[in-house]
Amino acid sequence: MGKEKIIGIDLGTSNSQAAVMLGGKPTIIPSAEGATVAGKMFPSVVAFTKEDILVGEPAKRQAVNNPEATIMAAKRKMGTDFKFTARGKEYTPQQISAFILQKIKRDAEAFLGEEVKKAVITVPAYFNDNQRTATKDAGRIAGLDVVRLVNEPTAAAMAYGLDKEGEHKVMVFDLGGGTLDVTIMEFGEGTFNVLSTSGDTQLGGTDMDKALIDFVISEFQRTDGIDLKKDKMTSQRIREAVEKAKIELSTVLETDINLPYITADASGPKHLNIRFTRSKLEQLVSPIINRCIHPVEQALKDASLTKNDIKKVIMVGGPTRMPVVQKFVEDHVGKKVERAVDPMECVALGAAIQGGILGGEVKDLVLLDVTPLTLGIETLGQVMRQSRYTYFRASGPLPRTTRRLGNSILSVCLRLQGAFPK
Amino acid sequence: MEQPTDKRGAEKDLAEQRLEQLKYLQADFDNYRKKFDREREDIVKFASETLVRELLPILDDFDGALKTEKSKGLVALHAKILKTLYHAGLEPIDALGKEFDPHLHEALLRDKSDKPEGTVIEELRKGYSLKGKVIRPSGVKVSVGNKWERKK
Numbered sequence: 001m002g003k004e005k006i007i008g009i010d011l012g013t014s015n016s017q018a019a020v021m022l023g024g025k026p027t028i029i030p031s032a033e034g035a036t037v038a039g040k041m042f043p044s045v046v047a048f049t050k051e052d053i054l055v056g057e058p059a060k061r062q063a064v065n066n067p068e069a070t071i072m073a074a075k076r077k078m079g080t081d082f083k084f085t086a087r088g089k090e091y092t093p094q095q096i097s098a099f100i101l102q103k104i105k106r107d108a109e110a111f112l113g114e115e116v117k118k119a120v121i122t123v124p125a126y127f128n129d130n131q132r133t134a135t136k137d138a139g140r141i142a143g144l145d146v147v148r149l150v151n152e153p154t155a156a157a158m159a160y161g162l163d164k165e166g167e168h169k170v171m172v173f174d175l176g177g178g179t180l181d182v183t184i185m186e187f188g189e190g191t192f193n194v195l196s197t198s199g200d201t202q203l204g205g206t207d208m209d210k211a212l213i214d215f216v217i218s219e220f221q222r223t224d225g226i227d228l229k230k231d232k233m234t235s236q237r238i239r240e241a242v243e244k245a246k247i248e249l250s251t252v253l254e255t256d257i258n259l260p261y262i263t264a265d266a267s268g269p270k271h272l273n274i275r276f277t278r279s280k281l282e283q284l285v286s287p288i289i290n291r292c293i294h295p296v297e298q299a300l301k302d303a304s305l306t307k308n309d310i311k312k313v314i315m316v317g318g319p320t321r322m323p324v325v326q327k328f329v330e331d332h333v334g335k336k337v338e339r340a341v342d343p344m345e346c347v348a349l350g351a352a353i354q355g356g357i358l359g360g361e362v363k364d365l366v367l368l369d370v371t372p373l374t375l376g377i378e379t380l381g382q383v384m385r386q387s388r389y390t391y392f393r394a395s396g397p398l399p400r401t402t403r404r405l406g407n408s409i410l411s412v413c414l415r416l417q418g419a420f421p422k
Numbered sequence: 423m424e425q426p427t428d429k430r431g432a433e434k435d436l437a438e439q440r441l442e443q444l445k446y447l448q449a450d451f452d453n454y455r456k457k458f459d460r461e462r463e464d465i466v467k468f469a470s471e472t473l474v475r476e477l478l479p480i481l482d483d484f485d486g487a488l489k490t491e492k493s494k495g496l497v498a499l500h501a502k503i504l505k506t507l508y509h510a511g512l513e514p515i516d517a518l519g520k521e522f523d524p525h526l527h528e529a530l531l532r533d534k535s536d537k538p539e540g541t542v543i544e545e546l547r548k549g550y551s552l553k554g555k556v557i558r559p560s561g562v563k564v565s566v567g568n569k570w571e572r573k574k
Binding site: 049059261268361 | 490
């Protein structure tokens, strides 16, 4: 056996997945429960039943029946003192995340047929030190040595191989099920520096799906005068049919939603058959997509850049597969978006590449990491804002060492992430 | 004297580097072979899965139809398509009256009932397995017993 593998983990708010370098290529590690609607990802849900702890798809399936002991979106609480309570026991957000990481570790071991001990985990670019430490702790609890945390947009850029190009600025447009994150980064000297982050925590694909389902239901109400919302089984069938139509409309301009015997009234059975065009779909989701304008402009403004400064635009997240979303971004930034890598997989794939670099498996690539915060020393009467007491500026590349003299009683040497004096 | 040592050192480094690469290749090759064998088995076993999955909404249509129109023709058509799919390894998942199992069932609703807590009291959407693998869990309503108060 060769050297041990370092897996890359995309630990998401609603879904998670992992990847690993195989034969020189990053490869997604399948979840043990098999593929779902969300692709190879599995929901970041942990549930405590009377006998068992469930993680992923089974945990999500029983959420309605066991809401008190089902924990979702623990990532939003990372780095806080918040405690989840389930069946009389308290859990920290990192303990909950650890259950998710343990499942990933198990799946990875089953997939690779060897023990997995090391991992690279991705975190949002805006995560502060507490949130990053909590993520590392979660790994430790799960029995994983977290060799590096990587910013999610950095991982996405790596999956596109942008770290092999010259100096440039890149925008990462990450639209997930429930949140939008826009990040602008500058690549140079072997690192990605985050210039600005912006977003909306209440905007995503779920809103779009809801708009489409509401349209189908209101159309049927208009033509047949029956409200389909009341019947849970019917809503399920509509949801699935709409999901399918949405995917079809990414490649064709017209399809139909055909659900015979959807319901019945005194006059007999009723059939739902609605023609659905891409332009109708675009019209329905456009109010939601238009809400992306502000975060995009804000990110540019915060980075003191114009759209002409952006060289590459990367799309992350399932909803960005929709042509209308790609078109929106292209219109607004004036660049063709990059779409060679699956937007739902690129963060995990990039993390795997980083794992390969750190494990020595991938050569000719740079190490990428930055400190998200300015680090320095504050002594009596002196504030860190003064540059002579600042040792590491925020977004500076790591690992590195700095040494500053000039104080007669104190000489400080700071080393970050294993940097040693040459 | 210095130069030969340097040269030897560089050659040693190179040899070590190559050995390292070889180890990786060997490990990757082993993994690939395992993966290949496993995937080949799965491909043979689940070749029909994509098609069968596509057909599930049509089975749902039948279930909806049979609720309102129990005509002989429809019943016969339904039986015929089910029989064909059963031959391909499709099996409906038992749900009604069973204890809720998140590996087989998906809770869509819960409600008070005389059945013990955790019993499936209504099947809202049929679940199916293909050759022992759950391809869609049953969508069900689960009993919370008869003493339950809805929390506001």
